[in-house]
Amino acid sequence: EPEVTQTPSHQVTQMGQEVILRCVPISNHLYFYWYRQILGQKVEFLVSFYNNEISEKSEIFDDQFSVERPDGSNFTLKIRSTKLEDSAMYFCASSAGFMAEAFFGQGTRLTVV
Amino acid sequence: AQSVTQPDIHITVSEGASLELRCNYSYGATPYLFWYVQSPGQGLQLLLKYFSGDTLVQGIKGFEAEFKRSQSSFNLRKPSVHWSDAAEYFCAVGASSGNTPLVFGKGTRLSVIA
Numbered sequence: 001e002p003e004v005t006q007t008p009s010h011q012v013t014q015m016g017q018e019v020i021l022r023c024v025p026i027s028n029h030l031y032f033y034w035y036r037q038i039l040g041q042k043v044e045f046l047v048s049f050y051n052n053e054i055s056e057k058s059e060i061f062d063d064q065f066s067v068e069r070p071d072g073s074n075f076t077l078k079i080r081s082t083k084l085e086d087s088a089m090y091f092c093a094s095s096a097g098f099m100a101e102a103f104f105g106q107g108t109r110l111t112v113v
Numbered sequence: 114a115q116s117v118t119q120p121d122i123h124i125t126v127s128e129g130a131s132l133e134l135r136c137n138y139s140y141g142a143t144p145y146l147f148w149y150v151q152s153p154g155q156g157l158q159l160l161l162k163y164f165s166g167d168t169l170v171q172g173i174k175g176f177e178a179e180f181k182r183s184q185s186s187f188n189l190r191k192p193s194v195h196w197s198d199a200a201e202y203f204c205a206v207g208a209s210s211g212n213t214p215l216v217f218g219k220g221t222r223l224s225v226i227a
Contacts, residue, residue, distance in 0.1 A: 004156070006156075033214060035214075035217075041219065042203070042217050042218060042219040042220060043157070043203060043205075043217040043220075044217070045214040045216065048214050056214060091156060091157065093157075101159050101162065102159075102215065103159075104149075104156040104157040104158070105156050106154075106155055106156040107156055
């Protein structure tokens, strides 16, 4: 069964460092998303990506964040200068089309120290 | 703006007992509704979804949910809970137009006891 793959599963980084979270969406999907879940809190939308550009972003997704689909298969989330409050589980998701089921990856746990 | 409320943070049920997890939503147009389950250390797995039609939808693992427009609710049910159902359950709402992302509730943690 096709699945969304995220790497690494856990990343520890020092405050102020740049991190790149990687995702391989399902191959024929067109819509891509990043969500995050701070420990004990709800899953929050960060950004959606379609047709090689951001289609929507939340207020969480400030200038420190960027997304890229560098090679047609990977979908990355970059945090330029990490803060302690960026510590969270980050989920990538993809869907085949508008309102199609979104498939989620297993997440990357980011710990900023 | 869309919002989802899951009033129960944590529920404990006995194995074999019935289960109902509550979800209320706020949305100005026709909502698309989803239930996801997150097992420890895992990603989010779709249990079921409602777009239109029959208001009682069946999902995987024996779950079902009923859309009640008058109550703005989409409660998840299972007649007999198994120990493997222990997980975090998230209700989510999506818009009926555009590429609008899902809005999730805070989740309900289900514990199952023998």
